[in-house]
Amino acid sequence: PIDLHIKGLKELGAEISEKHGYITATCDRLRGASIHLDFPSVGATQNLMMAATLADGATVITNAAKEPEIVDLQNFINSLGANIKGAGTDTIRIEGVEKLHGTDYTVIPDRIVAGTYLLAGAITGGKVTALNVIPEHLESLLAKLREMGVQVTVAGDTVTVQAKHPLQAIDSLRTLPYPGFPTDLQAPMMALLCLANGTSIVTETVFESRFKHVNELKRMGANIKVNERTAIITGVPALSSANVSATDLRAGAALVLAGLAADGITVIEDVHHIYRGYIDLDVNLRALNARVERIGD
Numbered sequence: 001p002i003d004l005h006i007k008g009l010k011e012l013g014a015e016i017s018e019k020h021g022y023i024t025a026t027c028d029r030l031r032g033a034s035i036h037l038d039f040p041s042v043g044a045t046q047n048l049m050m051a052a053t054l055a056d057g058a059t060v061i062t063n064a065a066k067e068p069e070i071v072d073l074q075n076f077i078n079s080l081g082a083n084i085k086g087a088g089t090d091t092i093r094i095e096g097v098e099k100l101h102g103t104d105y106t107v108i109p110d111r112i113v114a115g116t117y118l119l120a121g122a123i124t125g126g127k128v129t130a131l132n133v134i135p136e137h138l139e140s141l142l143a144k145l146r147e148m149g150v151q152v153t154v155a156g157d158t159v160t161v162q163a164k165h166p167l168q169a170i171d172s173l174r175t176l177p178y179p180g181f182p183t184d185l186q187a188p189m190m191a192l193l194c195l196a197n198g199t200s201i202v203t204e205t206v207f208e209s210r211f212k213h214v215n216e217l218k219r220m221g222a223n224i225k226v227n228e229r230t231a232i233i234t235g236v237p238a239l240s241s242a243n244v245s246a247t248d249l250r251a252g253a254a255l256v257l258a259g260l261a262a263d264g265i266t267v268i269e270d271v272h273h274i275y276r277g278y279i280d281l282d283v284n285l286r287a288l289n290a291r292v293e294r295i296g297d
Helices: 002-011 042-053 068-079 111-123 135-148 183-193 213-219 249-261 281-287
Strands: 015-019 022-026 034-036 058-062 083-085 091-095 127-130 151-155 158-162 199-203 223-227 230-234 243-245 267-269
Touching (some): 002 022, 002 034, 042 058, 042 068, 042 091, 111 183, 111 249, 135 151, 135 158, 135 183, 183 230, 183 249, 213 223, 213 243, 249 267, 249 281
Parallel strands (some): 034 058, 243 267
Antiparallel strands (some): 058 091, 199 230, 223 230
């Protein structure tokens, strides 16, 4: 929630006003502070780390997010001349510096994108190898895939999945901050569970209103019931093609996976949401012999 960002910035000395649907933040220079996050939000942790980098004095962020992207951000900003320690734990300390300098830096592989392609292999009963990944960052997903009966092979910086249907349902899947199951893979994972043998229960604990893909999957023949933050998925033998809409980035990814496995031709509208987080998705899927075409922007 954005309130975590606003609260933290105010504690750093920013003057923030909200008027007519706009948020305005001003300051001469931020000052170090002790900030406790009510929830270990990735975005809030990242924003406050960056804001504190050039602040006057020391900043301590407690109950910070521990995701790999937090560690990577620390390493990147430190390569610019910052002084940040503790990323990957629940306490991050930032000693403000006067200025930053240029750097050359390689970011870590995107674990959510990698996970989505692995799920594409699983949902189609195929075999997919993801290269240049950090398998430890994918462990919560790989554990659930193994639980479903997917063959998972890890070798160095590659992960291979090979699936033979029918796969087995999962008794319980709960999204959690890292190292728990990532909320960003909840929707793509649900697409796979729609075809599993048995009933799966998915509980979304990180974000509200993150089941927008459910109605679209139901249009494709999925059997899903939602009660507040819990979805009950009863597997069906097959999904059917339909015209559906990508309501957001991860919901769109779920519909692409469902379309790969469905009978007939599936048309997904509003794909601009998807391409916000998946560069050349259609190109990469075609390289895996999928029949996918992007029409227009």
